[in-house]
Amino acid sequence: xxxxxxxxxxTLSRRKLLGRLGLGTVAGGLIASSxxxxxxxxxxxxxPTRYQAAGTPGLPPGAVIALNRMGFGPAPGDxxxxxxxxxxxxxxxxxxxxxxxxxxSIDDSEVETRIADANFESIDLSPDPDTYLAILWDWxxxxxxxxxxTSSSIPRDELIRVxxxxxxxxxxxxxxxxxxxxxxxxxxxxxxxSHVRAPLPHFDMVVRLELLGNFRTLLESVSRSTSMLRYLxxxxxxxxxxxxxxxxxxxxxxxxxAENYLGVLPxxxxxxxxxGIPIGYVDxxxxxxxxxxxxxxxxxxxxxxxxxxxxxxxxxxxDRFQKLVLGNFIPADQENLxxxxxxxxxxxxxxxTGRHIARKLCRKFIADDPPQAVVDAAAAVxxxxxxxxxxxxxxxxxxxxxxxxxxxxxxxxxxPLEIVAGALRAGGVDWTLKMEDSDTNSLLSRFRDAGxxxxxxxxxxxxxxxxxxxxxxxxxxxxxxxxNWLIDMDDNNGGYYVDIVAETPNxxxxxxxxxDYWIDRILGRPMDxxxxxxxVEFMAQGINPDLDFDLNDENIADRVRAMAGVLFMxxxxxxx
Numbered sequence: 001x002x003x004x005x006x007x008x009x010x011t012l013s014r015r016k017l018l019g020r021l022g023l024g025t026v027a028g029g030l031i032a033s034s035x036x037x038x039x040x041x042x043x044x045x046x047x048p049t050r051y052q053a054a055g056t057p058g059l060p061p062g063a064v065i066a067l068n069r070m071g072f073g074p075a076p077g078d079x080x081x082x083x084x085x086x087x088x089x090x091x092x093x094x095x096x097x098x099x100x101x102x103x104x105s106i107d108d109s110e111v112e113t114r115i116a117d118a119n120f121e122s123i124d125l126s127p128d129p130d131t132y133l134a135i136l137w138d139w140x141x142x143x144x145x146x147x148x149x150t151s152s153s154i155p156r157d158e159l160i161r162v163x164x165x166x167x168x169x170x171x172x173x174x175x176x177x178x179x180x181x182x183x184x185x186x187x188x189x190x191x192x193x194s195h196v197r198a199p200l201p202h203f204d205m206v207v208r209l210e211l212l213g214n215f216r217t218l219l220e221s222v223s224r225s226t227s228m229l230r231y232l233x234x235x236x237x238x239x240x241x242x243x244x245x246x247x248x249x250x251x252x253x254x255x256x257x258a259e260n261y262l263g264v265l266p267x268x269x270x271x272x273x274x275x276g277i278p279i280g281y282v283d284x285x286x287x288x289x290x291x292x293x294x295x296x297x298x299x300x301x302x303x304x305x306x307x308x309x310x311x312x313x314x315x316x317x318x319d320r321f322q323k324l325v326l327g328n329f330i331p332a333d334q335e336n337l338x339x340x341x342x343x344x345x346x347x348x349x350x351x352x353t354g355r356h357i358a359r360k361l362c363r364k365f366i367a368d369d370p371p372q373a374v375v376d377a378a379a380a381v382x383x384x385x386x387x388x389x390x391x392x393x394x395x396x397x398x399x400x401x402x403x404x405x406x407x408x409x410x411x412x413x414x415x416p417l418e419i420v421a422g423a424l425r426a427g428g429v430d431w432t433l434k435m436e437d438s439d440t441n442s443l444l445s446r447f448r449d450a451g452x453x454x455x456x457x458x459x460x461x462x463x464x465x466x467x468x469x470x471x472x473x474x475x476x477x478x479x480x481x482x483x484n485w486l487i488d489m490d491d492n493n494g495g496y497y498v499d500i501v502a503e504t505p506n507x508x509x510x511x512x513x514x515x516d517y518w519i520d521r522i523l524g525r526p527m528d529x530x531x532x533x534x535x536v537e538f539m540a541q542g543i544n545p546d547l548d549f550d551l552n553d554e555n556i557a558d559r560v561r562a563m564a565g566v567l568f569m570x571x572x573x574x575x576x
Contacts, residue, residue: 057409057410057571057575058409060409060525061079061089061524062082062089062406063078063079063083063089063092063524064079064524065409066082066092067079067173067524068414068418068422068575069177069365069366069405069412069576070096070100070365070400071173071177072167072173072176072177072422073421073422073425073426074426074524076426079524082096085099089406090406093401093405094401097396097397097401100172100173100175101212101397103172103174103175103212106171107171108172110169111168111170111171114165114169114432115162117432118161118165118433118434118435119434120158121147121149121154121158122136122139122140122155122159123158123159123201129205129206129221130310132202133199133309134308136155136198136199136201136309137198137199137226137310138308138309140152140154140155140194140198141198142307152194153197154435155197155198155199155201156190156197156200156455158201159200159201160454160455161435161440163179163204163454164433164444165431167180167421168424168429174396175208177364178211178212178392178396179204181360181361181364182207182218183204183454183455184457184462184465185253185357185360186207186222186254187457187459187460187461187462188228188231189231189455189458189459190456191456191458192230193230193231195226195227195298195300195309196230196231197455199226199227199309200227200455202225203225203226203227203228206218206222210392211392212392212393212396213389213390213392213393214386214389215353215357215382215386215392216344216345216348216349216386216387216391219344219347220341220344222254223250223296224296224311225311226298226310229296229297232245232460233245234293235297237293237294237317238294238295238317239295239318239319239320240317242291242319244287244290246290246293247287247289247290247293249460250343250347251281251289251347253461255347255348255352255357256280256281256347256350256352256353256356257352257353257355257356259352259356260280260281260352260355261280261282262279262280262282263283264282267282267284270282270327272327273351277350278326285325288323288324288325289323289325289343291323292319292325292342292343294319295313295315295316295317297314297317298312299312313336313337315336318336318339320332323339325346326346326347326350328342328346330342348386349386350383351383353382354379354380354383354386355375355376355379357382358375358376358379358382358395359375361378361396361399362374362375362404363466366399366402366412367411367412368465368466368468369411370404374398374399374405377398378395381394381398412467412575413467413470413574413575413576414470414573414574414576415452415463415465416450416451416470416475416479417452418576419480419483419568419573420447420450420482420483420486423486423498424486426521426522427498427499427500427503428503429498431497438492439497443482443486443497446478446485447482450479451474451475480568480569484565486498487500487565488565498564500518500560500564501551501557501560504517504518504551504560509548509550509551510546510547511536511539511543511545511546511547512546514539514549514560514563515535516532518560518563518567519532519535522564522568522573523572527570527572535563535566535567538563538566539563
């Protein structure tokens with residue numbers, strides 16, 4: 001059609017629509033500029049949002065729950081593929097969980113081809129973790145990179161692009177969610193040192209090798225990794241100067257959790273459970289554990305150790321005398337590494353560790369305050385199967401196939417990564433994130449502003465995964481500005497990053513059709529009737545909603561993009 005609205009009128013209409021849908025408190029800030037800014041105004045940083053979701057939403061179809069919780073949201077065709085797995089949601093979910101928990105059976109060649117096409121220097125240099133680490137260390141710590149670019153930031157920056165592309169394109173979506181979970185659980189902060197940054201692809205490999213496997217194996221692999229040893233300072237811990245940083249976080253974050261901390265109580269006074277195991281840990285357990293891990297280090301130059309970056313046990317630094325940890329007597333002069341491994345065994349087998357990690361996983365997949373019944377069930381499996389090679393897989397089956405998984409919705413909100421990756425997936429974006437590409441750098445810069453940039457959380461507890469941490473104005477506005485930028489701005493080739501108009505099928509042209517198509521594609525289910533009517537009214541602008549529009553009219557095309565942007569900002573999109 002030749003009839004349309006001016007750009008100014010369209011902007012006002014979008015602001016009005018946002019207000020009607022309950023987003024008026026942030027609408028002005030979102031529309032004031034489609035460009036993301038480095039920092040919002042000072043007042044915006046300090047003032048929490050007034051927006052609250054209006055009540056608990058109704059349950060969406062099982063496909064929406066599964067694809068938003070076990071992945072980063074549906075890409076085109078994903079919901080249809082899920083629905084084809086069975087005659088009802090429970091059957092479909094069981095089939096989908098089995099599929100996702102067997103990632104080797106899933107063809108992931110599309111994302112692997114993209115990663116290969118990006119020509120990264122530091123990615124996939126060897127399938128063997130030690131060989132990979134030695135190469136990274138030689139190239140980016142000892143200045144041996146064949147390209148001549150030896151910055152320790154290269155491995156980190158390339159890994160960030162790989163991780164982003166995996167969330168966007170991997171069909172092994174549960175693997176990517178679990179990689180995200182374990183990287184938060186075993187957080188390292190890359191700005192601490194080049195000795196954290198340069199080995200990060202090795203650290204990611206270590207995490208991925210056991211992310212569905214055995215927690216005890218994963219725990220030791222992470223504890224011995226160069227990035228973790230440097231981040232938590234155990235690499236210099238010795239009998240002459242023990243450093244408790246690593247042991248403190250090992251107990252408080254990685255295993256038992258602060259919920260099982262009993263303070264300064266003497267070890268002899270800690271109550272025991274029916275199996276004779278101390279019910280929690282005290283400061284003395286942390287101090288004794290610190291002695292057990294003295295000498296656990298990596299090769300970085302002293303004592304003629306070779307400067308390889310590999311794990312290195314400094315026997316002269318080890319406190320060889322007897323210790324007592326969690327009721328376990330550790331005798332003097334054990335074989336190399338056994339003191340620390342005994343501690344890891346005790347922690348991995350402790351029921352408190354099972355409860356702590358089961359609760360975190362239930363919080364990840366079900367609700368910020370997960371139902372105790374499913375936490376207990378998952379914890380029981382975790383502890384009973386602590387030596388099983390597929391322990392984590394069994395725990396996830398318990399959680400994902402629970403009644404609570406399919407019967408809970410609206411208790412989780414998307415974090416910035418889930419917002420942006422979800423928008424990119426729903427938009428059908430074709431994007432290989434390369435180094436030295438200005439479009440990629442712009443995307444990542446705006447993603448950093450949203451507050452969840454990879455390997456940039458300074459504290460060892462990792463990015464929070466509860467809605468209270470993300471509902472303030474700054475992450476919401478910056479996340480939505482990023483989505484608006486993706487929809488509204490041209491890339492270096494003159495096209496839109498997320499080309500809403502080009503992704504609209506030829507037979508979809510009226511306000512009713514355009515609204516219903518993009519509601520279904522972005523949300524995966526119908527909106528409430530009143531909200532849908534607002535979207536249709538916005539698209540129609542007073543015209544008969546059954547008349548076809550001409551999407552070659554730039555005003556109409558702008559309105560279609562604006563409509564999609566509003567859907568990406570809606571509470572319905574933010575639920576998971």
